[in-house]
Amino acid sequence: MDFNPLLFAAALIIFSALNFPIAFASCGQVSVSNDKIAVGSQIIINVIDAEPSAELVINSPSNSYRLLGEAFSQVPFVPKEAGSYSVELWNSGTLCDSRNFTAEEENLKEPEKTFKPLILWTDKREYILGESVLIHLNPSDYGYSPQNLILKIDSGAESYTFLDSLNSTIAYYPPHTGNYTLVLLDTSTSLIWNSSFSVVLPEVYIPQASSSQVRIDLSGVENPERISNVRFIIRRKNGKEWNYSLKLSEENQQGIPAEPDYNATIEISGSFIKKIELKKLKIRDDFELPLNELSVESIKNIKTQAISGNITNAFSINPAMLNFSEGYITLNASGNELWKCADWDYDAQSCIGDWKKQQDIVPGQEYTFYFNSTDPGYAEFSTANITSIAVTPLGEDNFAVAYCDDTNDRIAFKVYRTNGTLITSETVVDSTAGACDYNSVSVSTFDPNRFVIGWYDSGSSYASFAVYNKNGTVYTSRIDVDTTAGTSMSVSVSAFNSTAFVFGWYDQPDLD
Structure with a gap:
């Protein structure tokens, strides 16, 4: 048989077609809507000419997803993690087609915002009397000329006007407590802006050894900054603080004294000692008042001239470190007589002189008596018949x-x-x-x-x-x-x- 080259080529082509399919033509094809996509966004997978038995496989960086037995056309998919993904179309163990895409984390950086400060504001809304109020002005950013503005500060009873160039910060010292209003006007007195702040008295809190707190009320003091650094201490003999409140008011005096006198009212909690009042008190240094309730053993050692009876309550006070004109103590009576030891040894908590009866009292009722800096020891006595x-x-x-x-x-x-x-x-x-x-x-x-x-x-x-x-x-x-x-x-x-x-x-x- 003679060799025919054309016939040989045709046979070769037929053989190749039977053994090596061309570009998956018999399985189908896949494509993706994007090569890159943000994590959390949707990508569309297109499937073309897939057999009913075909299988779609999506491989993520950490997992694989398989879609079986479906008539594929368009498959939506949302990647949940960043990385490389592959999409594969399989049929009876044969890879028909595949595509790749990448999922990236989206940069969610917010655009920078710019803030323009107000035309008028203060650094705080509330101030302690004696603090400076910082008034900030920014008229230039709003198209106003600082030279053509007027700033008024109104406290209700008084009004202050600033006429200087208003394009910076002004330090203002309020003369008294209350509510203040800032008003910014132009030269025609038209209102541009207003703001407000308040000024209050200082409140001093002193920590206690018993974890309670002591309240100092300075509402009756004209210039509390004079005594803002004074420590107020009312302490027992064992060093523990009392639980009390102290209210100060200025004594009425002629003119404006450089160092005014004060009236102090001390109310004590948890004791038969209810109140201590000090008149014309001079506060130059720390206020310290030793005050002590006598123990049961100390009470047993009290010896009076009374024939019979019992000491029901006793206390000692040492006001020698304070400068005041007169004092008053209010007690809740538990006996029927009040006795005093003028020669009292506060350190030893004992009387080195004589006890003397001061007055009759009624058990269960409050009563008040006078004392001065030399009267430290007192006892309530319940007499017998x-x-x-x-x-x-x-x-x-x-x-x-x-x-x-x-x-x-x-x-x-x-x-x-x-x-x-x-x-x-x-x-x-x-x-x-x-x-x-x-x-x-x-x-x-x-x-x-x-x-x-x-x-x-x-x-x-x-x-x-x-x-x-x-x-x-x-x-x-x-x-x-x-x-x-x-x-x-x-x-x-x-x-x-x-x-x-x-x-x-x-x-x-x-x-x-």
Whole structure:
């Protein structure tokens, strides 16, 4: 057979077509609407001539998405991350076509905004009296000539006018508290702009050791900046601050003094001490007022000239560091008498002089009394109803007082010097003696250091005695002479030497 080149070429072409399909013609094609797109924007994938069994695959940087069994035409897709993406069209394991695109993060930079300042404004809306108010003006940016403007400041009672070139910052010092209005006018007095600010008094807060706060009210002070650096301290003996409020007002004086006097009102919380008032107070340095409530132990050590009773409340004050003309203290009474110790040792919290009664008070009611810089120690005393009392000398300078405290149903005694100084505090002989009569207690001396006390115990109808030393210790414990004395309430003792005494009583059941 002869070789025919044309026939060989045709056969070769047919063979090639059977074994090597040309450009996926039998699978379909894909295209994308953009080569680059912003993350979050939509891209359209076009699918052309795809078989029903075709599969569309979209590969992202971190995931793959497959669309199966659909009649593809246009497929919308929104990329969620930046990076390179590929779109592939497959059919029966054969890659028919593919395209690539890129998703990029969109630059969302906002356009820069320019702000033009107001024509008139202040750096704050509220100022403390004594602060400077900074008034800013910007007329040039609004087409106004600074030389043709007028600035007025109106405080209600007064008005101030600035006529200088108004194209900068003005420092203004308000003379008093209140609301101020700024008015900007042109030369024809037409209003251009207005603004406002207020001026208030300073409020000083002092931190407390107890975490509470102290309020200082300076509303009655004309120029509080004079004392703005003064520390106000009212402290207990243990160093802790009181919880209180202090209000200052200026004392009425002739003219305008360089250093005015003040009236101070201190209201105290959480104490029977309610209020302290100081008149014509001079404040030159820090205000410090030591004030202390006495402890239970300190109260027990208070010795007064009262025969019987209890100290219900006591306090000490040390105003020696303050310069004032007179002071007043308001208390809520818990006793029925107020006593004072003028010679008080504040550091030791004890009286080194004598306690003296000042006035009668009513329990539960508030009362006010005068004090000055030399009056530091006070005590409220609840007196007792004494229905029977007996006295015996102990040597030349001392004596014992025995009594029946009908208020507290007890028999007790005290020892004094003849000048009234208490030597031995109240010693209770019988704490359940019951009601008393005028002859329910008697006392007699053995020697300057010992005495016998006899009494009637109405609670048990006993007639009894005991022997005590001058210092209050027991020498001979209680002995009941008659345990069926009835209701006679009458006893008497008499010592006739240093060891013996006679005890007499009225036995009501036996009438003897």
